Amino acid sequence: MTITVFLLDDHEIVRRGLRDILATEDDIDVIGEAGTVDEGARGIVGMRPDVALVDVVLPDGNGVKVCEALRTYAPDVRTLVLTSFSDDDTLFAAIDAGAAGVVLKRLGGDELIDSVRCVHEGTSVIDPRLTGRMFNRLRADESSDEERLAEPNDREHQLLELVAEGLTNRQIGARLYLSEKTVKNYVSAMLQKLNMRTRNEAAVFATRLAARRQTETTTQRSG
Template sequence: MERLEPLNKLTLLLVDDHAIVRQGLRYYLNTQPDLQVVGEAANGQEAVELAKQLQPDVVLMDLIMPNMNGIEATGVLRELFPDMKVLVLTTFSDKDYVLAAIKAGAAGYLLKDADPERIAEAIRQAHRGLPQLDPAVAGQLMSHLAAPAKPDSSAPERLTEREKEVLGLIAQGCSNKEIAAALGITEKTVKTHVSSVLAKLGLADRTQAALYAVKHGFA
């Protein structure tokens, strides 16, 4: 976790678990006369802690990270700081992630293969209150909205068998360490499965996941 001194510009907090990604973003964004990276975080939990200290104008948020994923962190930040804009920057274009991020309060959703100039402009536009969507993401949403409506009971079908197992153990109150031991996988893999379950079902946290599991018979 790194703190940088803020300047009198549009202030940014970078959140990504890959240092090389943060370094590249910081280098480019700091060349913009109206933008300044004031802090970096490697996960959602660090992002919330730094946001409280730095009060950035815009948070550039990755999704799949340890400790607290980007969707959870977005929800927390939007609740704590309604005026703070969160702009998702990720490699995942799946509509389940997009919808979950938007429901959590994200002001935009971009993919990491976007041009640097596009990212910088999206930050400015998001800060002005204009929603930002990557063209590929917008296409996915259009297809989703145009598709025939499906009953809510179809949501669990999007989960893999392993994700269903993880969901059932979450409902039993198991920690990631306990889930890893029960399934014979690593904690890192458990975190990935938990993040995927939350994204696919449009849930904000483990509590909602546990309630969902009980309601739909996974517990």
């Protein structure tokens, strides 16, 4: 199956480079490109690619706003944010806006191709050069995490684990023998309880909880 891609970057030379890299793969097809927020948002919503590569800094706005718009008008499009900046605010703003992944522009061609395939398959992608700072910031909120899910039920734990795997509502429904609509309602209620807006936030949270439980189990065994 061919993965369709839309490129949104204000530098033509960057778009050409991205297109040339992706063109080396038979299963990836760049179907459109743009250099502004307005052109990009209209193009992506109209063409409905599988994956949108979106730059953060654009002449008439920023890529985070595009992510927010796509979450509303084209929720089926997976957004991979490209950024030259490795600051925490950019990373968390993109995740909060619904981006499926955030990578630095200095990544290699193979890394770019792998990232496109991963987000298309439903897996969240964070550039390895960003994950250290991301987890440091998340650890600072550890106490608030405990309060968020002070009394989790079995269903919430199960949903968190499946969301962390990058599964869609339909795939989760198949696992749990539930309708897609029922899963959507469960996930929405869970996100509201956790005071989160996106599945990516829940996925990161679930990963942290799993790591913490594993650490606690190891400590108990060694004790």
